[in-house]
Amino acid sequence: MITILRLGHRIFRDQRITTHCALAGRALGADGMVYTGQKDRDTEDSVRKVAEQWGGKFSIRHSDSYKGEIDGFRGISVHLTVYGMPFQEKMAEIRRKKDIMLIVGGEKVPPDVYEKSDYNLAVTSQPHSEIASLALFLHEYFQGKELGKRFPSPRLKVVPQAKGKMVKKA
Amino acid sequence: MITILRLGHRIFRDQRITTHCALAGRALGADGMVYTGQKDRDTEDSVRKVAEQWGGKFSIRHSDSYKGEIDGFRGISVHLTVYGMPFQEKMAEIRRKKDIMLIVGGEKVPPDVYEKSDYNLAVTSQPHSEIASLALFLHEYFQGKELGKRFPSPRLKVVPQAKGKMVKKA
Numbered sequence: 001m002i003t004i005l006r007l008g009h010r011i012f013r014d015q016r017i018t019t020h021c022a023l024a025g026r027a028l029g030a031d032g033m034v035y036t037g038q039k040d041r042d043t044e045d046s047v048r049k050v051a052e053q054w055g056g057k058f059s060i061r062h063s064d065s066y067k068g069e070i071d072g073f074r075g076i077s078v079h080l081t082v083y084g085m086p087f088q089e090k091m092a093e094i095r096r097k098k099d100i101m102l103i104v105g106g107e108k109v110p111p112d113v114y115e116k117s118d119y120n121l122a123v124t125s126q127p128h129s130e131i132a133s134l135a136l137f138l139h140e141y142f143q144g145k146e147l148g149k150r151f152p153s154p155r156l157k158v159v160p161q162a163k164g165k166m167v168k169k170a
Numbered sequence: 171m172i173t174i175l176r177l178g179h180r181i182f183r184d185q186r187i188t189t190h191c192a193l194a195g196r197a198l199g200a201d202g203m204v205y206t207g208q209k210d211r212d213t214e215d216s217v218r219k220v221a222e223q224w225g226g227k228f229s230i231r232h233s234d235s236y237k238g239e240i241d242g243f244r245g246i247s248v249h250l251t252v253y254g255m256p257f258q259e260k261m262a263e264i265r266r267k268k269d270i271m272l273i274v275g276g277e278k279v280p281p282d283v284y285e286k287s288d289y290n291l292a293v294t295s296q297p298h299s300e301i302a303s304l305a306l307f308l309h310e311y312f313q314g315k316e317l318g319k320r321f322p323s324p325r326l327k328v329v330p331q332a333k334g335k336m337v338k339k340a
Contacts, residue, residue, distance in 0.1 A: 017186055024302035027294045054296055082328055083335040088317055114333050124197045124317055125328035126224055132194035135302035136309055147258055147294055158252055158295035163284050165253040 001099050002030040002141075004134065005069055005077075007113065008106030009037035020131045021104060022047045022060055028138040029146035030102070032059030036066045037106060055154030066103075066113065075099025076118040080133045081109065084120035091140050094119065102137065104130040171269050172200040172311075174304065175239055175247075177283065178276030179207035190301045191274060192217040192230055198308040199316035200272070202229030206236045207276060225324030236273075236283065245269025246288040250303045251279065254290035261310050264289065272307065274300040 004025045009018050014037070022033045026047075033047070039062040051058040063069050070077055076097050080087070094100070103117060114120055123133035138146055159166040174195045179188050188210070192203045196217075203217070209232040221228040233239050240247055246267050250257070264270065273287060284290055293303035308316055329336040 013186070016183070017190070020187070020299035020301060023296075023298040027296035027298040028302070050297055081335075083331055083337075085330045085332055086317065088314070111334075114335075120331065120333060122328070122330060124319070125330055126193075126197035126321065127220055128193040128197040129190035129301050129305075131190060131299050131301040132198070132305035135299075135305045139306055139309065144258070147256065149294070151296065158292070160255045160292060160295055161253055161290065162255055163290060164281075165251075165284070167253075 001075070002138070003101050004030050004033040005066065005101050005103045006033055006035040007037065007066055007103065007109060009035045009040060009043070010106070011038045011040045014106060015040065015043055017131065019043055019046055021134060022058070023050055024131050024135050025138070026051060026056070026058040028135055029142050029149055030138060031057070034061055034063050034069055036063050053155045055151030066110070067116070070101065070103070070113070070116045073101045075101060077101040077103060077116065078119045078121055079103040079113055079117035080123060080130065080137060081105060081114070081120050082122050082125060082127055084122040087121040087123050087137055088140065090119055090121060095141055102134060104134060171245070172308070173271050174200050174203040175236065175271050175273045176203055176205040177207065177236055177273065177279060179205045179210060180276065181208045181210045184276060185210065185213055187301065189213055189216055191304060192228070193220055194301055194305050195308070196221060196226070196228040198305055199312050199319055200308060201227070204231055204233050204239055206233050223325045225321030236280070237286070240271070240273070240283070240286045243271045245271060247271040247273060247286065248289045248291055249273040249283055249287035250293060250300065250307060251275065251290050252292050252295060252297055254292040257291035257293050257307055258310065260289055260291060265311055272304060274304060
């Protein structure tokens with residue numbers, strides 16, 4: 001199980017970034033997302049709607065406490081941060097673990113997140129995007145197999161095309 | 171040279187997504203971004219500021235015409251879209267090309283973009299994020315070497331840490 005913990009969501013500013021984190025997480029093999037900060041029904045609804053339409057199970061829920069989530073988690077916690085060690089150096093070690101909480105920050109990450117996390121890892125030491133970091137982490141974790149992941153019982157399914165669009169309804 | 175063409179930017183709605191596309195592109199080896207839609211000095215300034223502070227060259231400019239950009243481009247154009255063929259199947263072919271325009275949509279991609287692009291490729295056939303798609307495309311194109319990319323003459327540089335943060339000033 002891979003769970004994303006998204007910290008410090010703000011409805012006005014983060015809605016699309018948080019949604020992209022959830023959808024990229026889902027598409028690339030994560031099982032769900034927990035988020036802290038402001039509770040946001042619109043973001044939850046849009047993520048649940050995608051999961052219903054496109055198949056598989058992906059959960060999303062709000063939490064009041066990142067500390068509670070990290071402390072209560074029984075697997076290993078991996079905080080993705082520009083300040084961490086290169087993620088590719090720890091990947092072989094992490095890949096042996098089955099239960100992972102992938103922590104991605106909002107604008108200001110509380111200092112104890114660095115302490116509480118089992119790993120603080122960087123996807124390059126350049127400032128960029130938590131969405132890109134999540135995607136590359138999952139891609140390396142699953143070694144590309146996530147690209148062929150099947151999503152059970154979809155209502156909608158893309159039929160890949162060289163030109164144009166085709167979507168099948170179940 | 172890898173150039174990102176970001177379509178249909180809207181100042182209010184897309185500012186952070188477009189910025190993440192540019193910064194993830196820069197961090198993962200792209201050389202610049204051209205965007206269409208609304209001209210947005212704030213987004214341009216924030217991307218230029220990151221490039222100045224963190225080193226290397228990364229250009230960003232607005233264009234009035236996606237048609238002009240695609241038609242005038244002398245390399246190959248790759249449109250990343252959920253409706254396209256699996257990107258991993260075409261990667262060996264594309265990797266031989268040196269000049270690539272990576273096209274990423276906004277909400278509504280004009281139909282002729284599918285016609286004009288040399289490739290329409292999907293990073294999974296699931297709806298997720300143009301930022302994640304860009305990141306995975308660049309990672310596979312550069313075969314992971316982009317993770318060690320150096321950015322000349324930075325003012326700021328992260329010194330990777332297992333816990334906490336360290337940034338060096340030049």
